[in-house]
Amino acid sequence: MSRWLSHGIDPWSKLNAASDIETLNMNPVKNMRREDMGLQWLAIGLFCCFVILAGGLWYVQIVSFKKYEKYREVQSYRTVRIPAPRGLIYDRDAQLLADNEPNLNIVVYLDQLREDFTRTYHDLKGDKDLPYLEGLELEKDARYLTVSNMVYEASVIIGKPSALVRSEFESHYYRHRYMDMPVLTGLSREQMARFMEQGSRLKGFDLEVRSKRRYPNGSLAAHLLGYMRPRQRTSNEEAATLQMSFDYELPDFMGKYGLEGQYEDELSGEPGAKSILVNNMIYRQEEEEWLPLLPGKHLYLTLDTDIQKAAEDALRYLNPNQQRRGAIVVMDCNNGDVxxxxxxxxxxxxxxxxxxxxSVFKPMIDPKGSLPLFNRATYGRYHPGSIFKIMIGLAGLESRIIDPEVEFFGQGYFPMRGRRIDDTAGAGYFNFERAFYKSSNAYFIHYGLKLGPETIVDYGNQIFLGKETGLLPAQETGGYFPSKQTVRKGWHPGDTANLSIGQGKIDVTPLQMAVMTSAVANGGTVFWPRIVAGWESMMPNGASVFEPEPEGRIRGRLRAS
Structure with a gap:
């Protein structure tokens, strides 16, 4: 043993090793389990990762499919509003008062110029290496120069000087590059012909025809027809009604005044819509129309063009410089047709x-000017003056206060509590016929005082003075007419005297006076005035259907108090 120890060998080490081998050989399963525990934990971890990954894929593909599908569509499609053809307006004899004419424009499709944009960019850049931001600015310059030069060339071809406004171009490019951009508008037929002959060399340029409202008779019946203005974008309320929103809306007009405004919904019809598939650069790929439009209805009026011209000629004769003001209303007394x-x-x-x-519009709305847009026939409030003597005469005859044969002596004025109300009929004897013919103030004041204010008010109420007629609600006033409560408190004989000759506390419109005189002329029937004779609708099969408006609607009748 000393020999083993001197060599650094432990005699018991071999015995220990042999013992370990013997132990290992006796328990093989136990030792394998101890070494496989790490592999088991690794397998469990991998299995958990697989479950999490599979669950995530299931959520994205199944649960969130609709969400991501909708997101994809929003990113890939653009919805465009297409205006419907506007309904026409005719008079009672089917003469055109308002129609639509083609508006010729030259447009450019930016998606067809992408290669040109790149070419211009490289021409401008040359061999220079530009910082990122400078490169972006140069790309903007390249796009604008490309289109601007082509617009100039197109303007030379058609003989219409024009320049591309950079701010408008960039706004269209960044917001609506998937749509064609109008660059030259309002072409004449001659300009259109020149472009069709020589413009084919302009890549991406094309002719476009849109609709424009036209009034063939110019100013004829302008206050009645009204006018159009560019349509604003669809409001949230409209979008909710249509159950859709639009990314782009083709230019359209809407009625802002007169019948054009009052019947905007009927005349404008229902717009259509199309979807444009765009790529990741927001250029168009393809388009599909999926909501057909519905043309507007045609409007037929009770208006007679010849009578309307005669009325306007009369006003023009009295008002050659367009400075004096006036109005004329002509009604059919038998049914109320205007x-x-x-x-x-x-x-x-x-x-x-x-x-x-x-510079053109501001003088038209200047309160100090002549206000040509103001409809004096329906919105002007005036003292009726002598025409109101008709009501005093009617009330006096019906109540037997006036005997048409009895003569009244007028002094050329009417004395009223220390003052005189002049009488242009002069002095003399007047029976009803002569007083009416001469429009004697003294005669009608005399009998107006005998009638009393309450009786006068009662007859005024029978023709609905102080109330709107309903002809043009958006541009009509009811004026002012005293009530019975008014004349019972704080009312003086002088007020009755003034009222008897259409002065003082009374304001009416020319339309109201037309209703009054029509009622007297037809024997006492008060009609609602009517301007709409009917509507014509176009059916999908091409047939037309006419829907007449009720004729001769009675509002009331004159009767003795």
Missing amino acids: LALASAPTFDPNIFTGFLPA
């Missing part, structure tokens, strides 16, 4: 369908 409604001064509604400079 045959003419004229107001002076007037305007041409055609100027509103194009660009309207502020």
Whole structure:
């Protein structure tokens, strides 16, 4: 043993090793389990990762499919509003008062110029290495120069000087590059012909025809017809009604005044829509129309063009410089149809369908000016003057206060509590016929005082003075007429005297006076005035259907108090 120890060998080590081998050989399963525990934990970890990954894929593909599908569509499609053809307006004899004419424009499709944009960019850049931001600015310059030069070339071809406004171009590029951009608008037929002959070399340029409202008779019946202005974007309320929103809306006009505004929904019809598939650069790939449009209805009026012209000629004769003001209303006393409604001064509604400079529009609404847009036939409030003597005469005859044969002596004025109300009929004896013919103030004041204010008010109420007629609600006033409560408190004989000759505390419209005189002329029937004779709708099969408006609607009848 000393020999083993001297060599550094432990004699018991071999015995220990042999013992370990013997132990290992006796318990093989126990030792394998101890070494496989790490592998088992690794397998469990991998299995958990697989379960989590599979669950995530299931959630994305199944649960969130609709969400991501909708997101994909929003990113890939653009919805465009397509205006419907606007309904036409005719008079009672089917003569055109408002129609639509083609508006010719030159447009450019930016998606067809992408290679040109790149070529111009490289020409401008040359061999220089530009910082990122400078490169972006140069790309903007390249796009604008490309299109601007082509627009200039197109303007030379058609002989219409024009320049591309950079801010408008960039706005269209960044917001609506998937749509064609109008660059030259309002072409004449000659300009269109020149472009069709020589413009084919302009890549991405094309002709486009849109609709424009036209009033063939100019200012004829302008206050009645109204005018159009560019349509604003669809409001949230409209979008909710249509159950859709639009990314782009083709240019359209809407009625802002007169019948064009009052019947906007009927005349404008229902717009259509199309979807444009765009790529990741927001350029168009393809398009599909999926919501058909519905044309507007045609409007037929009771207006007689010849009578309307005669009324406007009369106002023009009295008002050659368009400075004096007046109105004429002609009604069919047998049914209330309005045959003419004229107001002076007037305007041409055609100027509103194009660009309207502020220098032209501001004088039209200047309160110190002649206000040509103001409809004096329905919105003007005036003392009726001598025409109101008709009501005093009617009330006096019906109540037997006036005997048409009895003569009244007038002094050329009427004395009223220390003052005199002049009588242009002069002094003399007047029976009813002569007093009416001469329009004697003294005669009608005398009998108006005998009637008393309450009786006068009662007859005024029978023709609905102080109330709107409903002809043009958006541009009509009811004026002012005293009530019975008013004349019972704080009312003086002088007020009755003034009222008897259409002065003082009374304001009426020319339309109201037309209703009054029609009622007297037809024997006492008060009609609702009517301007709409009916509507014509176009059916999908091409047939037309006419829907007449009720004729001769009775509002009331004159009766003795």
